[in-house]
Amino acid sequence: MDTNVVLEALSVAVSAGVPTLLWGSPGTGKTSAVKALAESLNWPVEVVIGSIREPSDFAGLPVVADGTVRLAPPAWAQRLSSAGHGLLFLDELTTAPPAVQAAMLRVVLERVVGDVQLPEGVRVVAAANSPEDAADGWELAPPLANRLVHLTWPVNAERIARGLAVGFPRPALAGFQRRADARQNAVARATVSAFLQVRPALVLQMPKGPASGQGWPSPRTWEFTATLLAACEATEAGPDVRAALITGAVGEGAALEFLSWLENLDLPDPVRVLADPDAFELPRRSDRAFAMLTSVTAVAVAADDRTLWEAGWKVVAKAAQVAPDIATLAARTLASHRPAGAYIPATLLELTPILRAAGLIQ
Structure with missing residues (x-):
């Protein structure tokens, strides 16, 4: 997949508030791309590396105060909460052991850390290597995989060579300039609903094995699909970007069926x-x-x-x-x-x- 397509897809997903995961080999620029997006937006970014964290870094540390116990959030969550917006970048996700992945569940989807609800303006992006490439890697648990849209980070020799010479491209910001309106969101949700009426078997298809590297169909990821479909219309994203996002949400098989059905739908405005x-x-x-x-x-x-x-x-x-x-x-x-x-x-x-x-x- 072309790097520009992935960068645009990342921008659209982040602008739409859908948690996103970049998959790629170590040292290929995933972290740099996320930091560049935050810099372009003039947003703070907090990098949290899974392998050096404990479950309490996400679930909160129990603290006794005034006769009650509260779950105190770590410093990075407090900084994002004070800023009111920003990127939470969960790096090296597949180096996080299962207990840490479990503690991340509410953080990724609901942006809840301990007893603190992060503001709506805080968006979640993650990055991971495949378990065989990661240091002491773990498979991504299906519940965590289902909370993310999966994008494959490409490695292109020509792009790397050109980037070293003249600088690497920054993510496009179209998604932040043109947001989906109520009409676009309503039509997108109706479209996904109509497809699931035709293919009810695709409403939920749990993976039989580890879910590392892909999304899978569930009510949650179909809701992601509707949100991303509306965002793509608002930003006039190309078919490659739309296909990458929907595939990342519900997996290749379900996405192929949905996109084929959508192409032949031909509905009036x-x-x-x-x-x-x-x-x-x-x-x-x-x-x-x-x-x-x-x-x-x-x-x-x-x-x-x-x-x-x-x-x-x-x-x-x-x-x-x-x-x-x-x-x-x-x-x-x-x-x-x-x-x-x-x-x-x-x-x-x-x-x-x-x-x-x-x-x-x-």
Whole structure:
């Protein structure tokens, strides 16, 4: 994989708040890339090396005060908490023994260290060598692997030679300049939801062996996928970046299926559908119909706008004529998210059987 693709993918993931892990051989510039990203953002960075830490460095050290026991965080966590933002860089992850990896679980995903909740602006990046390359290496435990998006750090002789001569490229900052909005997030979540309706077996596939080096499908990593999909749209990231991030989240097999399905989906923009609901036509293919109707209702709900909410009901009414089962799900979503001041549209009279079937009216 091209280094620029990985650098952009790293920037997009960090900007979206998704914990990310760089896999690569020792001495290939992973740490330098993370520090360069922090420097470009003018963020503080705290480097924590797994092999020289104890579980208490993440779970907190018990301290008795005023008759109670609290878990005091280490100095690096206190500095990040005071700064309000920054990068927590967990280096040499596969040199951390299982007990330390277990203590890292809440830190990686929830940013909780001891009794301290790190601010939202603190992002987590990790780096690791494969266990056979690491000094006294350990396999990455599946629960920890499932909390990270895995990116493979490439080694390119030409890039190294050019970097030594003129300097190495810095990570792109597009993700920090253009954040995903409510519409993009809603459409991305609806799209992932539609795919999992088609392929329910991919909702959860626990690895049979060690998970080192790859992500795997779970509800958590599909949520990562939706977040990253929205971030890629916001930043206009290329297909290589999107593929790298989704593969890093759910693994190669699931990502290949999802990306192939996504490429052939060819859905209209839900905003345009809501702008002219009378021109709406439900696709014949059931997965496309579900994806389209789910994204339209998601956008109508996310906007919290009376006009869009009422337009959403018009779309649902048309869909109910050919696909009442799908329309029932959309009607439930709209009915439970009525904006302030919105009137019950006349369209609802046509949907009485659908709403009764959904249990929304008696």
